[in-house]
Amino acid sequence: MQKLDRSLHLRARTYLRAEDCDVADLATLCEAATDLADYPLVARVEKGVLIYDCPALLPRLADPAFTETLMAEWADAFQNGPGVLVLQGAEPDTAMIDRASDIFRDLIAQQNAAGTGGGDHFAKPGANDRLWNSLEKHCLADPANFARYYANPFLALVSQAWLGPYYQMTAQLNVVNPGGAAQSPHRDYHLGFQSAQAVARYPAHIHAFSPMLTLQGAIAHVDASIEAGPTLLLPHSQKYPAGYLATANPAFRTYFDSHAVQLPLKKGDMLFFSPALFHAAGTNQTKDVKRMVNLFQVSSAYGRAMESINRTAMCKALYPALLSANLTETQTANAIAATAEGYSFPTNLDRDPPIGGLAPKSQAALMHEALAARWSPEAFNAALDAQAAKRLP
Numbered sequence: 225m226q227k228l229d230r231s232l233h234l235r236a237r238t239y240l241r242a243e244d245c246d247v248a249d250l251a252t253l254c255e256a257a258t259d260l261a262d263y264p265l266v267a268r269v270e271k272g273v274l275i276y277d278c279p280a281l282l283p284r285l286a287d288p289a290f291t292e293t294l295m296a297e298w299a300d301a302f303q304n305g306p307g308v309l310v311l312q313g314a315e316p317d318t319a320m321i322d323r324a325s326d327i328f329r330d331l332i333a334q335q336n337a338a339g340t341g342g343g344d345h346f347a348k349p350g351a352n353d354r355l356w357n358s359l360e361k362h363c364l365a366d367p368a369n370f371a372r373y374y375a376n377p378f379l380a381l382v383s384q385a386w387l388g389p390y391y392q393m394t395a396q397l398n399v400v401n402p403g404g405a406a407q408s409p410h411r412d413y414h415l416g417f418q419s420a421q422a423v424a425r426y427p428a429h430i431h432a433f434s435p436m437l438t439l440q441g442a443i444a445h446v447d448a449s450i451e452a453g454p455t456l457l458l459p460h461s462q463k464y465p466a467g468y469l470a471t472a473n474p475a476f477r478t479y480f481d482s483h484a485v486q487l488p489l490k491k492g493d494m495l496f497f498s499p500a501l502f503h504a505a506g507t508n509q510t511k512d513v514k515r516m517v518n519l520f521q522v523s524s525a526y527g528r529a530m531e532s533i534n535r536t537a538m539c540k541a542l543y544p545a546l547l548s549a550n551l552t553e554t555q556t557a558n559a560i561a562a563t564a565e566g567y568s569f570p571t572n573l574d575r576d577p578p579i580g581g582l583a584p585k586s587q588a589a590l591m592h593e594a595l596a597a598r599w600s601p602e603a604f605n606a607a608l609d610a611q612a613a614k615r616l617p
Contacts, residue, residue, distance in 0.1 A: 238427045242420050245470040247479050254460045254483060258306045263297050267312070271485035272459035274301055274309040278378055279316065285377055295385035298496075302386055302439075306459035308497035314378040315443060315492040324373055325445045325516060327365050328397050331355055340574055352404050352505075355397035356573035358518055360617070362395075379441075382496050383522045386439040390525035396573070398505065400453055400515040406507040408471075409456070409480040412440050412499035413521060415468040417569075417582045423468045431468055435500035437527050441520035442496075444489040452515045453506030455495065456484040462500035471502065480504075496520075536612050538563045539591055544601045556595065564588035576614040587611065 258272045267277040284290045301309055315321060332353050355361065363370040374393070383391045410416055415423050415434045423431075448454045458480055461467065470476045480502055489495065497503065508515050542563050546556055560566075568583035576584045590611055594604040 240424065240428050240431060240466040240469055242424060242466075242469040242473070245466050245473055245476070247470075247473070247475040250461060250464045250467070250470070250476065251479060251483075253463045254458060254479075256460050258459060262305065263301060265294055265297055266309075270310075270487060272306050273457065273485065273487055274306060275487075276309060276311050278311050278313045282377070285381070291381060295381055298382055298385040302462070302496075302498045304463075307462035307501040308457050308459055308495070308503075310487060310489070311378050311382070311494040311496070312490070313492060314494040315373075315376055317372065318491050320369060320372050321443075321445055321491055323366070323369050324362065324518075327362060327369065328355055328358060328399075328445075328516070328518075331358075331361055331365065332397075332399065335574075352401060353397075353399040355399075356577070357394070358397040359393060359395040378494060379443075379520070382441065382494075383439055383520075387437075387522060387524045391439075392523040392525060392527075394521045394523065396519045396521065398517055398519055400505055400508045402508055402511050402513065404453070404508045404515075406453065406456065407504040409458075409477055409484070409502050409504045410471050411435075411468055411502065413438050413569075414499075416471070416499060417578075419582065420469050420472055428465065431465060434468075435462060435498050437524045438499045439520070439522040440497050440499045440501075440503075441494060441522065442517040443520070444491055444493045444495075445516040445518060446513065447491050448489045448513070448515050448517070449510075450486050450488055450506075451509045452513045453508040454486050454489050454515070456480070456486055456504045456506050457497065458484045458502040461502040462498040467500055467502065476502075535563065535565050535587060536608055539587060539608055540601075540605050543591065543594065543604050546595060547598070547601070557592075560588050560591050564591050571615045572617060575616075576611075584614075585611070 258269045258274065260266060260269050263274055265276065265281070266274045267280070268275050281294065285294075298309065301307070332355055335355065336353075362373070383393070414437065415426065415431065442455070444454075446452075464470070484502070484504070486506055487495075542559065546559060549556070551559070565587040566589075568586045571584055578584055587608070590607060591604075594607065599607070
């Protein structure tokens with residue numbers, strides 16, 4: 225009996241369950257005050273969010289000791305503090321931002337004319353205009369403007385503060401149009417882009433380190449008043465261990481709706497937060513402001529495997545064998561897991577947007593579907609190639 229009790233205790237400690245989520249535990253964390261004294265370089269705290277005065281910090285960035293101290297302060301804020309900070313005046317060159325905005329508007333117009341794009345993770349289609357992979361499209365459209373845009377020292381420092389060197393930058397433009405409704409509260413990539421059922425399969429230590437692999441951020445391309453719907457934020461919520469399982473819980477959503485805060489942003493301000501912070505784009509209640517923000521999703525260099533594998537070729541070779549093999553369902557799943565790409569990302573979100581779910585279909589899911597329907601190898605290969613083509617840059 226003692227061994228059984230020990231096993232049950234280990235299972236409960238290792239695997240988090242949605243039914244164990246208690247909004248009172250979240251409330252206890254979120255009621256913690258953000259103490260100005262804990263962050264000596266901050267200008268002020270507003271609604272629990274750390275506000276940094278970038279023009280005042282800029283002259284000191286030439287000092288390596290100072291930048292290391294600043295990055296340490298930001299890293300602590302993301303993990304142990306409120307989980308969110310605003311870099312006011314991070315980009316003073318508003319003419320350069322306006323040029324980038326014009327580029328993005330042209331790209332959105334081209335996208336709409338072609339009937340491409342669309343889809344969103346946490347908002348209804350049509351509530352906004354999405355420009356997936358704005359990073360690459362910006363670079364190819366105007367390399368000179370791109371160079372000035374991404375030369376920003378604060379963007380580089382905050383990325384390195386959380387992820388260390390050799391981080392990978394991606395960006396997706398979001399334009400919330402007048403009347404565009406708020407997103408549902410959520411956490412972000414990686415675990416935040418999966419269903420609660422999928423998230424529950426990951427042990428607790430994965431829930432803890434998933435936020436360490438990504439930094440979420442944004443730069444305002446227009447002045448965004450509260451009426452324009454800047455991001456709703458729940459400071460300190462990134463510290464709730466089971467938060468990836470709780471975002472769809474009605475009690476947690478009610479708490480978020482009652483306690484989330486918003487801060488107005490000026491053109492050139494930047495906002496950064498832990499991907500585990502409960503947040504959501506707000507409702508644009510204006511009649512004439514198209515709230516344009518470029519969303520940064522910066523990834524750790526370590527989120528990659530050691531070898532390059534041609535998994536499409538492996539899937540094609542394995543599929544006929546699995547069709548004829550006398551394996552159990554579990555054995556088949558194990559063989560697929562060793563062969564096919566089980567994760568939906570990275571992908572080309574223009575060709576493969578998250579329509580009808582949080583993420584596109586994975587290679588492994590396609591293989592399971594084909595085996596269940598007893599597709600011919602030729603039909604499976606054609607579907608596999610079509611899926612692979614969607615994921616290409």
